[in-house]
Amino acid sequence: ALLGLPFIDRRKLPFAGALLLVAFVLIQPVSKSLTTIWSPYQKLDVYASPEKNGFIVTVNNTGYMRLYDLSEQFISKNLPKLNEPRRFNQYEMPYLLKRDAETVLIVGSGGGNDVAGALRQNVKHVDAVEIDPGIFQIGLAMHPEDPYKDPRVDVHIDDARSYFKKAEGRYDVVSFGLLDSHTLSSSYNNLRLDHYVYTLESFRDAKKLLSDDGILTVVFEVHREWIGPRIHRMIRDVFGQDPLMIDIKFQPGLGWGGVMFVAGPGLPKVLENIAADPALAAYLSGNRTGFDAADVLVPTDDWPYLYLKQNSVPMTCSMILGSLL
Numbered sequence: 068a069l070l071g072l073p074f075i076d077r078r079k080l081p082f083a084g085a086l087l088l089v090a091f092v093l094i095q096p097v098s099k100s101l102t103t104i105w106s107p108y109q110k111l112d113v114y115a116s117p118e119k120n121g122f123i124v125t126v127n128n129t130g131y132m133r134l135y136d137l138s139e140q141f142i143s144k145n146l147p148k149l150n151e152p153r154r155f156n157q158y159e160m161p162y163l164l165k166r167d168a169e170t171v172l173i174v175g176s177g178g179g180n181d182v183a184g185a186l187r188q189n190v191k192h193v194d195a196v197e198i199d200p201g202i203f204q205i206g207l208a209m210h211p212e213d214p215y216k217d218p219r220v221d222v223h224i225d226d227a228r229s230y231f232k233k234a235e236g237r238y239d240v241v242s243f244g245l246l247d248s249h250t251l252s253s254s255y256n257n258l259r260l261d262h263y264v265y266t267l268e269s270f271r272d273a274k275k276l277l278s279d280d281g282i283l284t285v286v287f288e289v290h291r292e293w294i295g296p297r298i299h300r301m302i303r304d305v306f307g308q309d310p311l312m313i314d315i316k317f318q319p320g321l322g323w324g325g326v327m328f329v330a331g332p333g334l335p336k337v338l339e340n341i342a343a344d345p346a347l348a349a350y351l352s353g354n355r356t357g358f359d360a361a362d363v364l365v366p367t368d369d370w371p372y373l374y375l376k377q378n379s380v381p382m383t384c385s386m387i388l389g390s391l392l
Contacts, residue, residue, distance in 0.1 A: 100125075106201025113205055120145070121211050124178060124202070132202075132245075134178045135322065136211035137187070155350050156322040157315045158184025161240050161284045163347055164311075164329060164337045168239040172196070172276060174227035174264070175246030178206035180322070182214040185242075193220045194238075196230045227264045231272035239333075241273050243285040245325060262371040265298065269368075270305040274331070282331035286315070289326050293363055293376050298328055300360035306330040311337065314356040326356060 075083050100112035101122070114123045120141070121134040137156065154163060158180050162168050169191040173181045176195035185193050195215070197203045203224060207215040215222060223230055227246065247261045263269060273283055285302070289295040295312075302310045310330040317324040329337060341348050366373050375381065 102205075104201040104205065106199050108199050108201070111201050111205060113209060122205075122209055124205060132178055133180075133323075134206065134210045135180050135183075137180075137183065137321065138212050139187075141211070155315070155347070156184070156318065157181075157245075157286045157324060157327060158322060159188055160313065160315065160327060161185075161242050161282070161329075162188035162190060163344070164284075164340060165240055165282050165333055166340055170194075170236070170238050170278075171240045171242065172234065172238040173242045173244060174230065175244035176206075176222075177202055177244060179210040179212070179214040181242060181244045182217075182220055183210065183212040185240075186212075186214055186217055186219065190240075191219060193217075194223060194230075194234070195220055196223045196225055196227055198224070198226050200224050228269055228272065231269070231276065234276050236276075237278040237281065238276050239278050239281045241276055241281065241283045243273075243283075243287075245286055245288065245323060247287075262366075262373060263368060265301070265373045266366045266368050266371050267301050267304060270301050274305055277331050277333075280333040280336055282329055282333040282337060285328040286325045287328070288323065291374070291376070294373065295326060295356075296358040296360040296363045297365065297373065298326075299358045300363050300365055302328055302330045303360060304365065308334060310334075312356045312358070313351060314354045316354070 069087070072080065072083060098114055100114055102113045104111040104113075109126050110128070112125045112128070114125070116123050116133060121136045123130065124132045124134065135158075137158070161171075162185060166188075168185075168188075171185050171190050171193045173185065173193060174196045176182050176197045179195075182193055182195050197206075203215070203222060214220060225233075227243075243264070246264055270283070277283060283302070283306075285298060287294065287298060289298075299310060299312070308330060310328040311334065313327040313329070315322070315324045315327055341351055364370075364376075364378060370378065
């Protein structure tokens with residue numbers, strides 16, 4: 068922009084200069100980060116939460132995740148109005164659906180919110196898989212509930228697909244957290260960390276790790292109209308059943324939310340647990356959702372593009388290639 072100033076009409080220079088000044092002010096950070104970590108994958112900044120409910124983590128200067136304090140002690144003292152509905156957040160929901168869960172695998176454990184949710188529901192053992200050591204270090208040092216320091220938790224710095232191949236034993240719950248690489252790269256290329264997590268083969272690998280009455284849960288923030296049906300179709304093809312789908316709304320101070328897909332051999336028992344819990348049944352009656360998965364393109368390891376609607380070169384890429392030519 069500065070190099071372009073000599074080519075601007077002199078009468079417009081003050082206006083152009085004002086625009087540049089405003090732009091410079093706008094890109095300055097609003098507050099100073101508490102710490103900055105350059106992980107092998109991205110830049111991570113940590114800020115204090117304005118709600119005083121943990122911390123905010125940004126990735127490459129873009130909002131990414133929060134480290135929530137959802138302990139009974141904090142909620143009862145600071146968020147009394149949310150005391151009852153707080154059980155129905157994405158982090159604890161898998162263990163409200165399957166109350167007898169003892170062993171849990173969480174892939175995309177991030178800063179520790181999903182792990183803390185499992186511990187609050189008194190599971191006996193958690194295998195937490197997180198690919199980014201920087202995010203894990205932030206969770207280990209700064210999560211208000213210290214889930215990664217709990218002796219019931221084993222942490223694995225690994226890719227989800229890699230861990231699926233190495234895992235030994237069976238799990239009562241295999242939980243996919245909000246597992247996406249966010250700003251790492253374009254949705255349209257094959258470099259995203261999450262592309263090979265959401266494929267038919269990935270769900271087949273996860274299914275093999277379930278106990279005889281285990282369940283798989285996937286939480287995903289469905290923004291594009293084909294994402295929900297696509298995940299629905301993959302789970303249905305792998306498990307031979309339509310998943311239970313719950314629209315977990317964003318609640319300030321309680322979690323980002325998203326659509327939770329639930330499937331597995333333990334699904335019939337899950338439905339029994341829902342019927343036996345009036346509060347949970349009432350919540351789900353107003354938050355059940357569904358998708359038309361009849362005709363969607365299913366991602367596979369040969370074509371892992373979850374975010375690409377059709378098997379074609381995106382128009383955006385074509386325009387850029389055209390301009391270069």
